[in-house]
Amino acid sequence: MGLDRMTSAPNLPGMKRPLRSFFPLLMTVGIGLLLAPGCKKNDSTASDEIVIGEFASLTGATASFGQSAHKGVRMAVDETNAAGGVLGKKVRLVTEDDQSKPGEAATVVRRMISRDKPVAIIGEVASSRSLEAAPIAQENKIPMVSPASTNPKVTETGNYIFRVCFIDPFQGAVLSKFMLQKGWTKAAILMDVKQDYAVGLTEFFKEHFLKNGGTIVSEQSYSSGDKDFKAQLTSIRGEKPDAVLVAGYYNEAGLIAGQARELDMNVPLLGGDGWDSPSLVEVAGDAMNGHYFSNHFSSEDKSPAVQNFLARFRDKYKEVPDAMAALGFDATMLVFDAIRRAGTTDGPALRDALAASRDFPGVTGTITLDENRNATKPAVMLQVQDGKFRYVETVVP
Ligand code: PHE
Secondary structure: OHHHHHHHHHHOOOOOOOHHHHHHHHHHHHHHHHHOOOOOOOOHHHOOEEEEEEEEOOOOOOHHHHHHHHHHHHHHHHHHHHOOOEOOEEEEEEEEEOOOOOOHHHHHHHHHHHHHOOOEEEOOOOHHHHHHHHHHHHHOOOOEEEOOOOOOHHHHOOOOEEEOOOOHHHHHHHHHHHHHHOOOOEEEEEEEOOOHHHHHHHHHHHHHHHHOOOEEEEEEEEOOOOOOOHHHHHHHHHOOOOEEEEEOOHHHHHHHHHHHHHOOOOOOEEEOHHHOOOHHHHHHHHHHOOOEEEEOOOOOOOOHHHHHHHHHHHHHHOOOOOHHHHHHHHHHHHHHHHHHHHOOOOHHHHHHHHHOOOOEEEOOEEEOEOOOOOEOOOEEEEEEEOOEEEEEEEEOO
16 A cells, blocks of 8 residues: 555656655654554563553543553553563653544554554454554554453454453443343433444344343434434433433443433433542532442452552552442453463463453453453443442343
């Protein structure tokens, strides 16, 4: 593709470009050739460090996702280095900020691959951004492990793409079952059409809910970044649902809860893991009280693995980890475990070792990857109460 451009562009009629202007193009082609399968070298066996790449939304609309995941990844790297590293080498973490922006994940992952030659890539949280980067990792035969993207399409991209979390056909069923158990058989849906995650979660929720006796009385949508949801909420209110599924991320969910309160809607709102952020309650205040969401992890979990992680995390960052922090930690530790089992950081061998991950003791539960490179793990239901996410129940697959 790059070569076509280089040979045909100078012959275009009427084009008089100084030779100088082709230098960036030549550079691109050069880097492209370096990255071409077979030419690339991402095996750091010969060097004295192991480079792990990470891309995350450290800034922008869903900054708390990236910042949390990064804290977990950083902690895994620091603890591992303190314990002697992996295969006798120190791990060097390279992190790129995709600014929560569409298009940016692909750009930063391309750049990171050509510049830093990571042996594996951790990212992203949001499914749409994982979906942007996955084909690039796949093409370069660099294993990519998403800590938290739950849309099924992410790992369907190819055999180098993994995740350590459950997927949305399960999460959708968890939310549906929860509603039905509560006797809430008339549901409305408010979904972010701009996010693969929200669209998928809605589809899987509906499938399960309709099959099990529920009815959907209203389906409304919005786009990431919207601020006013009153029209959608008013029309939902008119249909008198027992509960509303708000499929999207925390910013909008917080605003939606606030505006539902202003409209005197006394109906429980339910969300998925995309609600998990300290900002959820910062945006909504006590309008968030009583609403529920499903998640990967509860900091109220009394198991020694969780409590021990919590203590170390608090010690390091002076805060309580959320699901992304725990999943970021697990994703990174699983990569280290696979490198040890492979005995090398060579892409294909590391891929095989990752694919063979069985019964890995993660903070978020035991991780066994299936033939589609997904993990099967329980989910938790949480209820928001006075700024806290209280544990309600665990739902097993
Ligand atoms: N599951 C969400 C997605 O796929 C991301 C997410 C995971 C958000 C965990 C919060 C907590 O887009």
